[in-house]
Amino acid sequence: MIIVKILALALSTSCLVATLPSSNGAIYLDPSSSAKERAEDLLKRMTWEEKIGQMGGVRRLLSAGLAFNRTSYDQVRALQNGILGYGAQLNQARDVLPLANKYRAEQMNSSRLGIPYITVTDSVNSIYLAGGTMFPATLSMGSSFNIPLYGQVVTALRDENMALGTHWVLSPCLDVAKEPRGGRVGEMYGEDPYMVGEFGAQYVRTMQQRDSNGYIKVATTVKHFVYGLNSGGVNMASMFGGMNHVFNDLVPPYIRAFQEDPMSIMVSYATVDRVPMSVNKYMLQDILRGSLGYKGLIMSDALAILYLLTSMVADSYPDSALKALHAGLQLELSPSQPAMFPYLAQSGNNSAAVKLVDTAVRQMLEIKFATGMFDLVLPTQENLKKTLRSAIHLEINRNMSRESIVLLKNGGVLPVASKAGTKIAVLGPFANIINAGSYAPNNSSDSSRGNSLFASLRSEFGTDNVRYVQGVDITDTSDNSGIKDAVAVAAEADLAVIMLGSLSVTLDDPLWRRRTDGEFFAHADLGFPGLQQQLLDAVLDAGVPTIVVLSGGQSFVLTNSTLRSNAILHSFLGGEYTGDALVDIIVGRVNPSGKLPITMPQASGAVPINYDYLPMDNLGGPGHFGSNFPISDWQLPILTRDPPMKFGFGLSYTTFNISAPILSVTGDGIVQISVDVLNTGKYAGKEVVQVYFRQQSSSSIELPVKRLIRFLKIQLDPSQHETVVFTIPHSEMGYFKDNKWTVDAGNFTIYVGSSSRDEDMKSANVILGM
Ligand SMILES: *[C@@H]1O[C@H](CO)[C@@H](O)[C@H](O)[C@H]1NC(C)=O
Ligand SMILES: *[C@@H]1O[C@H](CO)[C@@H](O)[C@H](O)[C@H]1NC(C)=O
Ligand SMILES: *[C@@H]1O[C@H](CO)[C@@H](O)[C@H](O)[C@H]1NC(C)=O
Ligand SMILES: *[C@@H]1O[C@H](CO)[C@@H](O)[C@H](O)[C@H]1NC(C)=O
Numbered sequence: 001m002i003i004v005k006i007l008a009l010a011l012s013t014s015c016l017v018a019t020l021p022s023s024n025g026a027i028y029l030d031p032s033s034s035a036k037e038r039a040e041d042l043l044k045r046m047t048w049e050e051k052i053g054q055m056g057g058v059r060r061l062l063s064a065g066l067a068f069n070r071t072s073y074d075q076v077r078a079l080q081n082g083i084l085g086y087g088a089q090l091n092q093a094r095d096v097l098p099l100a101n102k103y104r105a106e107q108m109n110s111s112r113l114g115i116p117y118i119t120v121t122d123s124v125n126s127i128y129l130a131g132g133t134m135f136p137a138t139l140s141m142g143s144s145f146n147i148p149l150y151g152q153v154v155t156a157l158r159d160e161n162m163a164l165g166t167h168w169v170l171s172p173c174l175d176v177a178k179e180p181r182g183g184r185v186g187e188m189y190g191e192d193p194y195m196v197g198e199f200g201a202q203y204v205r206t207m208q209q210r211d212s213n214g215y216i217k218v219a220t221t222v223k224h225f226v227y228g229l230n231s232g233g234v235n236m237a238s239m240f241g242g243m244n245h246v247f248n249d250l251v252p253p254y255i256r257a258f259q260e261d262p263m264s265i266m267v268s269y270a271t272v273d274r275v276p277m278s279v280n281k282y283m284l285q286d287i288l289r290g291s292l293g294y295k296g297l298i299m300s301d302a303l304a305i306l307y308l309l310t311s312m313v314a315d316s317y318p319d320s321a322l323k324a325l326h327a328g329l330q331l332e333l334s335p336s337q338p339a340m341f342p343y344l345a346q347s348g349n350n351s352a353a354v355k356l357v358d359t360a361v362r363q364m365l366e367i368k369f370a371t372g373m374f375d376l377v378l379p380t381q382e383n384l385k386k387t388l389r390s391a392i393h394l395e396i397n398r399n400m401s402r403e404s405i406v407l408l409k410n411g412g413v414l415p416v417a418s419k420a421g422t423k424i425a426v427l428g429p430f431a432n433i434i435n436a437g438s439y440a441p442n443n444s445s446d447s448s449r450g451n452s453l454f455a456s457l458r459s460e461f462g463t464d465n466v467r468y469v470q471g472v473d474i475t476d477t478s479d480n481s482g483i484k485d486a487v488a489v490a491a492e493a494d495l496a497v498i499m500l501g502s503l504s505v506t507l508d509d510p511l512w513r514r515r516t517d518g519e520f521f522a523h524a525d526l527g528f529p530g531l532q533q534q535l536l537d538a539v540l541d542a543g544v545p546t547i548v549v550l551s552g553g554q555s556f557v558l559t560n561s562t563l564r565s566n567a568i569l570h571s572f573l574g575g576e577y578t579g580d581a582l583v584d585i586i587v588g589r590v591n592p593s594g595k596l597p598i599t600m601p602q603a604s605g606a607v608p609i610n611y612d613y614l615p616m617d618n619l620g621g622p623g624h625f626g627s628n629f630p631i632s633d634w635q636l637p638i639l640t641r642d643p644p645m646k647f648g649f650g651l652s653y654t655t656f657n658i659s660a661p662i663l664s665v666t667g668d669g670i671v672q673i674s675v676d677v678l679n680t681g682k683y684a685g686k687e688v689v690q691v692y693f694r695q696q697s698s699s700s701i702e703l704p705v706k707r708l709i710r711f712l713k714i715q716l717d718p719s720q721h722e723t724v725v726f727t728i729p730h731s732e733m734g735y736f737k738d739n740k741w742t743v744d745a746g747n748f749t750i751y752v753g754s755s756s757r758d759e760d761m762k763s764a765n766v767i768l769g770m
């Protein structure tokens with residue numbers, strides 16, 4: 001292993017290694033020493049200013065059009081030189097690579113001790129720059145409920161990042177999607193803490209896999225600790241909920257991901273119980289470091305330390321830097337100036353701060369050594385070309401798009417027989433763009449990437465048979481003149497396909513002014529923006545069989561009018577193959593298998609609306625008067641915490657019969673759950689077998705009416721069946737009370753089925769711990 005590494009060094013004379021200072025024999029330059037030893041050795045050689053420099057970096061190397069500003073770059077890196085980000089997302093990876101390499105080599109050269117940058121970027125469903133594979137957004141991938149397939153996606157994403165030279169990503173997002181008005185729901189896996197934990201752990205494990213030399217391929221950042229019911233759905237707003245809520249609903253994905261040792265964690269913007277997280281010593285020290293035992297690096301969110309002045313918990317830049325440092329922050333993300341941590345150079349020179357800075361820098365350096373930043377050669381254009389958008393990555397991407405679309409309603413119109421001459425009217429402002437999400441650096445108006453639904457339908461049914469009318473704008477409410485044309489084209493067609501939704505694209509995208517979804521865009525109204533509903537109502541009034549396709553990283557309120565549609569699909573932010581995957585499903589080449597990762601509310605105000613509500617949440621005002629008052633507190637029309645389109649729900653073209661669970665318990669309290677799943681329909685298909693539980697004996701806090709504890713996606717041919725066995729220790733069926741995990745003895749119900757809806761599950765009871 002060591003020999004291989006030395007060989008790699010010898011071959012790289014033209015790159016980094018030749019430029020290292022001639023500190024012969026220094027432990028930190030010796031790849032055979034451990035990351036810890038090397039970091040310790042280097043730390044001893046560093047000046048105070050050099051240490052502070054590692055606690056920040058250059059976030060935006062290049063502006064749009066590859067523009068580079070030497071003056072501002074040098075100003076920033078004089079004080080912040082730990083990390084490097086690439087800047088504008090729509091720059092092409094192949095153009096940025098040689099520039100990033102140049103500035104990385106220069107930094108290593110010009111730093112006294114030869115300390116390289118580590119490149120850090122967001123990488124949610126694509127590399128940060130244009131030119132990579134654009135996978136579906138996180139919420140879409142959550143809809144797949146397919147953890148092994150997600151592992152394939154993350155492997156591809158990891159390899160594309162490494163080819164670009166990115167060795168540290170600001171993902172995965174472990175936020176639990178509790179607040180549907182939040183703009184960043186599309187960045188989350190879903191509303192259930194267990195499923196978020198399973199996806200997040202897969203991301204960390206796969207990204208941080210070690211290469212043959214023992215280097216961690218790409219370091220990960222779990223985020224945003226901690227973030228849940230943000231006030232009004234507003235991104236940086238304060239968060240509701242006490243510690244039993246935080247521990248039971250928001251912390252479980254972190255506990256799960258920590259088993260995979262994520263190298264860093266990002267603190268949320270949220271104020272928790274009136275203390276902004278960036279100065280929340282209790283949450284960061286007592287809870288994160290203490291109760292949860294987290295050992296990795298703690299970083300700020302972009303500009304969060306500066307915002308301590310907005311919260312007015314600090315009164316100057318140096319004060320905010322010191323307070324954040326003392327709370328536990330170790331790295332500052334500052335995409336724009338001023339940055340706060342450089343002020344530590346003057347104000348932080350006292351023994352307590354020096355100790356904290358040393359700890360922070362040690363952690364930074366350990367990440368750099370562990371990922372091979374001092375040893376590996378810089379990435380090459382050849383390898384970038386070979387890796388980005390390789391045939392296999394594109395195939396994995398198609399597979400993921402196909403599994404992440406959810407069929408919400410099918411009145412029999414789907415699948416559509418691909419008969420010669422079928423005339424299709426394609427309508428709506430989302431039918432001819434790609435709504436790829438704000439972390440997919442492509443241009444939603446650029447048809448060279450992927451196919452829009454319109455383009456995909458044309459290649460399936462023939463150009464002459466498929467006509468497109470946009471009808472209305474995404475957001476504009478001043479012009480409904482296009483609706484007439486849309487209705488006229490629909491009236492002449494055999495089938496109307498109308499794609500509506502909420503736009504989430506990068507800030508560089510030509511359509512960004514139409515954005516209503518994604519970071520910086522909370523949606524108080526969960527209906528369709530602009531005049532889209534008016535367009536849909538008019539088309540449905542025309543009486544043509546109509547398929548509605550939803551687009552956006554959010555749930556939508558489906559009005560009674562919308563529910564008249566013959567079929568409804570939700571494509572979320574399905575990536576560059578959304579159009580092709582939708583057509584695969586529409587014609588029945590692919591049987592839909594996605595499940596809702598978030599519950600669809602029945603009204604914008606009837607939120608939060610998670611499946612795992614507490615028993616009192618649904619009793620309603622007059623509930624105790626019994627059936628004489630069959631109304632809920634959410635007043636007419638009758639609304640409920642159990643809406644028809646709930647977490648875990650999604651239809652297939654086939655039907656599955658999932659038997660009642662058969663339970664057995666071993667002596668040490670491990671419950672074995674066995675169900676038989678039979679494909680009773682005409683099509684091969686995939687089903688997500690979901691296991692929920694509820695404690696029926698009394699508990700010391702109010703517990704949810706049910707909670708997901710296992711799921712597995714399986715594939716079955718018609719008439720084929722499979723016995724699925726789940727193993728769950730009683731010790732997992734507990735809850736946190738006052739920071740302590742508590743497991744009660746008693747009666748538990750185990751539910752197994754195809755969704756979280758009562759009508760889709762069967763149950764059995766088991767007595768445990770007695
Ligand atoms: C480059 O950065 C400097 C320092 O921030 C600024 O004064 C100058 O206007 C910038 N130049 C351009 C062309 O943006
Ligand atoms: C780094 O330093 C070496 C030797 O001093 C020099 O040959 C090389 O051009 C420098 N590279 C950069 C990118 O500055
Ligand atoms: C920090 O304090 C030490 C001792 O108090 C002093 O020697 C050193 O010069 C100071 N460094 C800076 C950068 O102020
Ligand atoms: C994509 O899915 C198909 C169908 O399930 C499968 O045969 C193929 O192997 C998958 N491709 C990859 C790269 O895993």
Ligand SMILES: *[C@@H]1O[C@H](CO)[C@@H](O)[C@H](O)[C@H]1NC(C)=O
Pocket residue numbers: 090443444445446447508509510
């Ligand atoms: C996006 O694509 C459109 C259509 O091709 C083009 O007009 C526009 O310049 C592109 N924008 C960027 C930032 O590349």
Ligand SMILES: *[C@@H]1O[C@H](CO)[C@@H](O)[C@H](O)[C@H]1NC(C)=O
Pocket residue numbers: 090130131441442443446448449
């Ligand atoms: C979008 O992706 C395609 C395919 O890689 C590429 O040709 C096009 O230039 C990209 N557009 C932008 C604006 O990056």
Ligand SMILES: *[C@@H]1O[C@H](CO)[C@@H](O)[C@H](O)[C@H]1NC(C)=O
Pocket residue numbers: 560637638
């Ligand atoms: C929608 O339809 C349901 C069932 O027919 C009815 O109970 C409800 O009141 C309707 N909602 C509205 C807003 O009209």
Ligand SMILES: *[C@@H]1O[C@H](CO)[C@@H](O)[C@H](O)[C@H]1NC(C)=O
Pocket residue numbers: 657658659660678680
């Ligand atoms: C579904 O399974 C149950 C018991 O597991 C059985 O009684 C029932 O007949 C099955 N239905 C079909 C359509 O196979």
Ligand SMILES: *[C@@H]1O[C@H](CO)[C@@H](O)[C@H](O)[C@H]1NC(C)=O
Pocket residue numbers: 696747748749765767
């Ligand atoms: C367990 O709880 C269920 C649901 O309340 C109840 O029907 C069942 O009788 C209980 N079993 C025992 C043994 O108490």
